[in-house]
Amino acid sequence: MTPAIAVQQLGKHYGSLVALDNIDLVIQPGEFFALLGPNGAGKTTLISILAGLTRASHGTASVMGYDVLSDYREARKRLGVVPQELVYDPFFTVRETLVIQSGYFGLKRNDDWIDEILQHLDLAEKAHVNVRALSGGMKRRLLIAQALVHKPPVIILDEPTAGVDVDLRQSLWQFIQQLNAQGHTIVLTTHYLEEAEALCNRVAVLKQGKIVALDSMHHLVHNTRGYTLELRLSSENVPADLQMWPCRQEGYVCSLKITHGAEIETILSILRKHEIQVLDMQLLQPDLESVFMKLMEADSANIV
DSSP states (O other): OOOSEEEEEEEEEETTEEEEEEEEEEEOTTOEEEEEOOTTSSHHHHHHHHTTSSOOSEEEEEETTEETTTTHHHHHHTEEEEOSSOOOOTTSBHHHHHHHHHHHTTOSOOHHHHHHHHHHTTOGGGTTSBGGGSOHHHHHHHHHHHHHTTOOSEEEEESTTTTOOHHHHHHHHHHHHHHHHTTOEEEEEOSOHHHHHHHOSEEEEEETTEEEEEEEHHHHHHTSOOEEEEEEESOSOOOGGGGGSOEEEETTEEEEEESSTTHHHHHHHHHHHTTOOEEEEEEEOOOHHHHHHHHHHSOGGGOO
């Protein structure tokens, strides 16, 4: 099967700055894939290379089997990108913008699909409004519509819900999940890690231009060792015996990092010995945010 996106030994240097460091990545057709990392990790550089906006220093990149350099016309036809920045032409209405965007890809009769996009993104009532008059959230919806107007098989969403309201997020994700169910490959970058965890099947984490984790979402999250035991106590004086576990205290609430559930009884027995009551207790399992933070805190040299 031809990969939706394939990069091999891809590198990008800006003088002495290494933005991408020989990364290898394959995303299969139909995946809902998360590309995560802190600011400056290399996510936008990778997206820019795939979109033909930046040329790699070395290595190869392709979209649906078409090299982004030697077959750039075919590669770009098969890719839709929603950028982070609000970029728009202030001289046209919403509908005119989408008609012009269709023309870039040689689509002359695209009205039905434009109507469907406008409906799904709650832009139908703004179809004949000049883009300058739109709110920031509406402009972001228009960016998404532009990326989808030529029905690309691969869609990259770069922080698509930044600055938009809860209602739009829900309707947007319903629409994107529908497109994914129809076979479109979705690549998502977001700082809303709960969105990525809920939506994506597989994830790559970038740090300092390197991929430091690449796995299924389920395996990455649930194979992470350890739990957080959160206790609300009757006293602020935490016994010294508990210092054998990494502990964070805020007032009467004590959070302990444990490895096995069997440690809970040991902790409770220590508290009973010191006549400290447990008023409330929660056992928190790892989530994507805790895994992400652990990866960011780790020494890059020790990451497998």
